[in-house]
Amino acid sequence: MKNYIFCPLCRTHLKKSVIDGKERGYCPKCGFVNYKNPLPSAGAVAVKNGKVLLIKRGREPGKGLWALPSGFIESGETPEDACSRELKEETGMDGIINRLIGVYREGTEVYGDVIVVMYFVEIIGGELKAGDDAEEAKFFNKEKLPNLHFNCFNKAVVEVLHEN
Ligand SMILES: [Zn+2]
Known part of the structure; x- marks a missing residue:
């Protein structure tokens, strides 16, 4: 840090x-x-037809690794706003927030501690297209998810998949 x-x-x-x-x-x-102080961020376990939307990270930390759409909360935004904005920016997709999954702490080398507010999101539209921060955006079968870069992402996915 x-x-x-x-x-x-x-x-x-x-x-x-x-x-x-x-x-x-x-x-x-x-x-x-x-x-x-830890930096607040928000992320999405975004699902469509039982498939989970992942991005391949285009920047550090975790460049080139699969992750959930996520990013830092900007001043003036609610965590929900940031979640929806990052989803749109990184994947081109629109979603509605179904519920809060949990709030996690992730230690990173670049930013120090990051607090990640994770939401369960249902995709309702949009066009799949990786944004500037992502090399790729893709839906995965929930049985065939790769290991995700941040531990909190793996935890959030497990939380959601246990229920659905
Ligand atoms: Zn001074």
């Missing part, structure tokens, strides 16, 4: 101190504290 050496606000060299019970970098000039 990236670590600040200089203050991102005023470029002063950060110092270290225990703040809110943990050692953190802080700026002695402007008071910036380098809190390392």
Whole structure:
């Protein structure tokens, strides 16, 4: 995970101190504290006719590996908004959110901890087309799913498949 050496606000060299019970970098000039909070993201177990929609990731982490459509939540978006937007951007498909599957923590090298809000989505339309972030988008038989890049994706799929 990236670590600040200089203050991102005023470029002063950060110092270290225990703040809110943990050692953190802080700026002695402007008071910036380098809190390392997990990043919120949302993803979809998107299903059509019993098949699960996967993407082959086009960027790190996990470039070239199969995963569920997902991405970071933008400011102003609800987790549901982000889920639907990422589904559309990465696969070209439209879906309606059926329900929340669960909320997971995933540790990544690039971004540190990521919180992933996973939804069960029913595909209702669209045209299958991999977006900029994906090399490929494809429906898989749920009996023949490849291993997915993030553990939380595998867990979410198992949760859904147990019920359907
Ligand atoms: Zn500063």
